Amino acid sequence: MSVIARGLTREYGGVNVVDGIDLEIKAGECFALLGPNGAGKTTTLRMLLGLTPPSAGEITVLGEPIPQRARAMRERAGIVPQFDNLDPDFSVRENLIVYGAYYGAGRRQIEARMDELLRFAELTERADDPIQGLSGGMKRRLTLARALVNDPELLALDEPSTGLDPQARQHIWERLHALRRRGKTLLLTTHYMEEAERLCDRAAIIDHGRIVACDSPRGLIEAHIEPHVVELRGDLALQWKDVALAGFRVEPVGETVLIYGQEREALLREIDALIGPGYLYRPASLEDVFLRLTGRELRD
Amino acid sequence: MAVIDHLRTAPRLSFRFIAVWLRNLKVWRKLMLPSLLGNFGEPVLYLIALGYGLGQFVGEIDGMRYMVFLASGIVCSAAMTGATFEALYSAFTRLTTQQTWAAMLAAPMNVDDVVLGEIAWAATKALINASAIVLVASVLGLVAGPQALLVLPVILLAGFAFAGLAMIITAISPSYDFFLYYFTLVMTPMLLLSGVFFPLSGLPDAVALGAQFLPLAHVVMLVRPLMTGGVVEMPLLHLAVVAGYAAASYWIAAALARKRLVR
Structure with a gap:
């Protein structure tokens, strides 16, 4: 086991923002903490990393008692933090050397890995540039490479693709896949369902400081949601938001109406007959599970 | 944990702080020239302007030319300002806007290491500034002899004390504006009442007694005889006071920084 947590709790101002979380993450696994803003993901991650002392509970990470x-x-x-904190006083290369020194690595040790780290971040051409000139995606890749200076067994990432454009996000995902193939244990927080669905072996959905479900993305979908979904948008949604369909579940969400069914054929036959064309069919996703389990009200 | 619990916990010392010190050295080397000019240009101006200008009216103090008297005081005050500015503004920038501390803490570093590294660096800045002025003073013939070199280890220790005190403020500061309190309430009175510009004997007794609690006053009492060829009276007492300030301020600053960051 890479990570074991029992009864993990953190209280701030009389409120348990993390409220009795149990976790087990196997070595080599990619695990996501999934939850809306303020659910307690980052606090949980910080406790596992020894950056925030827990109010109660026991933690073992890589065999070491934490904190x-x-x-x-x-x-x-x-560790890849949520907000880039690269050192603005240094170039790309110097950032890696200086960060390595925080791990007690000498300049030679880092230099020996420098080419590999730069290639991994695809920043070989920019090695001597100041970091101010880098794009958001480049900065995130450098932050990722920086977290690899010590060739870690476990990589913890707090919302690794938040704030990136779709290309940069795809790129980060591809890098994380490469790390998984090398056998690294990945632990990430995210509120992007697609991220968890694509990358992770297992995900824990956290809400109000508790784990409400924990399984593989496929397992979560099978256990918590009908496998087939029809989406109505715009005028169609307005028109049909109060429709009642025997044997199907209808969920209005803002400007969209979601209709869930167990059987694809039966669902589509019913919708074709009643509503006609203009709808969107898709298989159920983790997002449906997420909304089902954490509710639909806005979180700030 | 409450502040009091942090204050009761001893900082955990390790050599990890050297990485923080090296990081700051590396940045300083990039901007060495403008930084040196800025940091010791001003004290040298004070020395020359006050020394020549005021010196003509003052005549001799304690049997020495005013310029000679003043030079040793300026060495001490430059050390204090150098350490203080580094531990306030530069360290606060790394703590807040740059988030350099957060990055360090994600590596195998503790708050105690980071705070010690910042203080050690600020003390180094004090040493650099003071050395430059000792050099200028000796070129101007204001230094009695090679025993003036003993000033340097004293200044390094003093740098730890002044940096530690400033780091306490940095650890609790909500913004840069907060530092003005420290300058008005601590730095300026200390600068004026520690015998930098005139001897403490010129002050009312109560004020002179109060000045005995200021670390800068003890630094001046160590540095002045060393630079002017006099005999240091009660050197162990002065060293103990300065070392006490250095140790206590580090302890408190580390506790307050833990309170701020480990949450």
Whole structure:
């Protein structure tokens, strides 16, 4: 086991923002903490990394008790924070050298890995550029490479693709896949369902500081939601938002109406007959599970 | 954990702080020339302007030319300003806008390491500034002899004390504006009441007694005889006071920084 947490709790101002979380993450697994804003994902991650002391509960990461031996654990872990905190006083290359020094690595040790890290981040051409000139995607890739200076066993990423454009996001996902293939344990927080669905072996859906479900993306879909969905949008949604269909579940969400069914043929036959063309059919996704389990009200 | 619990916990010392110190050295080397000019240009101007201008009216103090008297004081005050500015503005920038501290803490570093590294660096800045002025003073013939070199380890220790005090403010500061309180309430009175510009004997007794609690006053009492060829009276007492300030301020600054960051 890479990560074991029991009864993990964190209280701020009389409120448990993390409220009794149990987790087990296997070595080599990619695991997502999935939840709306303010659900307690980042606090959970920080506690696992020894950056926030828990109010209650026990944590073991890479065999080390946390927070007591957090330093020893972090020597074998890499962390990609939610907000880039690259060192603005240094170039790309210097950022990697200086960060390596925080791990106690000498300049030669880092230099030996430099080419590989730059290639991984696809920043070989920009190695001596100041970081101010880098795009958001480049900065995130450099932050990722920086977290790899110590060749970690476990990589923790707090919302790794938030704020990136679709190309940069695809690129980061591809890099994370490459790391999985190398056997790294990946632990990430995200509120992008697609990210969890594509990357992760398992995901824990967190809401109000508790795990409401934990399984593989496919397992979560099978356990919590009908497999087939019809989406109505715009005028169609307005027109049919109050429709009642025997044997199907109808969920209005803002300007969209979602109709869930167990059988694809039966669902489409019913919709074709009643509503006609103009709808969108898709298989159920993690997003449906997420909305079902965490509710549809806005979170700030 | 409440502040009091942090204050009761001893900082965990390790050599990891050297990485922080090296990082700051690396940045400083990029901007060495303008930084040196800015940091010791001003004290040298004070020395020359006040030394010549005021010196003509003052005549001698404690049997020495005013310029000679002033030079040793300026060495101490430049050390204080150098350490303080670094531990306030530069460290606060790395703590807040740049988030350099957060990046360090994600690596195997503790808050205690980062705070110690920043203080050690600020003390190094004090040493750099003071050394430059000692050099200028000796070129101007204001230094008695090679024993003036003993000033440098004293200044390094003093740098730790002044940086530690400033780091306490940095650790609790909500913004840059907050530093003005420290300058008005601590730095300026200390600068004026520690014997930098005139001897403490010129002050009312109560004020002179109060000045005995200021670390800068003890630094001046160590540095002045070393630079002017006098005999240091009660060197262990002065060293103990400065070292005490250095140790206590680091302890408190580390506790307050933990309170701010480990949450």
